[in-house]
Amino acid sequence: MNAWLIGATVLVLGLVPCAVVMLRGSVVEALVGLQMAGVLQTIVLLLLAEGFHRPPFFDLALVLALLALAGGLVFARMLERWV
Amino acid sequence: MSAASIVEVVLIGFGVAVELACCVGVLVMEDAYDKLHYLGPAAIVGPFAIAVAVVVREALSQAGIKALLTAALLIVASPVLSHATARALYIRQRDHVESTSRRPG
Numbered sequence: 001m002n003a004w005l006i007g008a009t010v011l012v013l014g015l016v017p018c019a020v021v022m023l024r025g026s027v028v029e030a031l032v033g034l035q036m037a038g039v040l041q042t043i044v045l046l047l048l049a050e051g052f053h054r055p056p057f058f059d060l061a062l063v064l065a066l067l068a069l070a071g072g073l074v075f076a077r078m079l080e081r082w083v
Numbered sequence: 084m085s086a087a088s089i090v091e092v093v094l095i096g097f098g099v100a101v102e103l104a105c106c107v108g109v110l111v112m113e114d115a116y117d118k119l120h121y122l123g124p125a126a127i128v129g130p131f132a133i134a135v136a137v138v139v140r141e142a143l144s145q146a147g148i149k150a151l152l153t154a155a156l157l158i159v160a161s162p163v164l165s166h167a168t169a170r171a172l173y174i175r176q177r178d179h180v181e182s183t184s185r186r187p188g
Contacts, residue, residue, distance in 0.1 A: 007095045007133075014103050017110035021118070028115040028172045032122065035164055036109050039126045039157060040102060043133055046150055047095070050137050058149035065153050069160040076167035080174050 004051030008044045015040060031075050038068030091136045098132035101125065115172050119165050126161030130154035 018040065021033035042065045049057035105125035112118045134154035138147040 003092045003095050007099045010099050011102055014106040017106040021109055026115065028168065028175065029118060031168055031171075032109060032115055032118045035122055035168070036106060036125060039122070039130070039161075040106070042153060042157060043098065043102060043130055046130075046133050046137065046153060050140065050146065050150075055141075055144070055146040055149070058146055058153065061153045062149055062156065065156045065160065069156070069164060072160075072164040073167055076164070076171045080171035 002051055004047045008047035008051060011040055011044050011047065027079055031072070031079060034075070035068070035072050038064070038072065042068065087139055090139050094132045094136035094139065098129045098136070101132070102129045105129070116169065119169055122161060122165055126157045130157045 015037055018033040018037040022030040022037075025033065042061050045061035045064060046058065049055065049061065102125055105121040108121035109118045112121065131154050134150040137150035141147040141150075
């Protein structure tokens with residue numbers, strides 16, 4: 001186990017506060033928690049790709065960052081208008 | 084342990100520490116506006132530190148460029164998302180105030 005994998009494992013623990021915010025907060029606070037979780041997961045994928053020496057896995061982090069942006073914008077627009 | 088390895092470990096530790104601190108900030112703050120402030124460092128400082136650590140190890144290879152690209156995407160996306168979320172919250176609060184002030188009575 002190298003420093004990259006240890007960092008990824010520690011960062012996964014950061015999802016717990018995000019989950020607490022999503023479960024206990026208002027809908028907008030839940031959106032903030034979701035965005036934070038998206039950033040965390042992107043970094044975890046970066047660390048795992050480097051930790052396992054698999055350069056193609058960096059594509060997963062890149063795609064997740066892109067999809068988190070799109071998903072966050074859609075949720076924000078939806079909260080603004082309908083929910 | 085080479086100097087590059089030490090720099091990698093320091094950058095990884097710094098990035099992870101920033102992310103965890105921002106997670107605690109999102110959890111502890113009471114208002115959604117306050118929570119939004121902690122998305123900034125989490126999406127800018129942390130990914131940049133991790134991407135630089137990847138570049139220190141892999142140089143500007145395929146992995147290094149993809150890591151930098153991912154960090155750049157997060158850095159660009161974070162202000163956009165924060166603005167959209169704050170705008171949604173503001174509009175929801177404004178509509179709530181207007182609907183309660185229009186209530187007869």
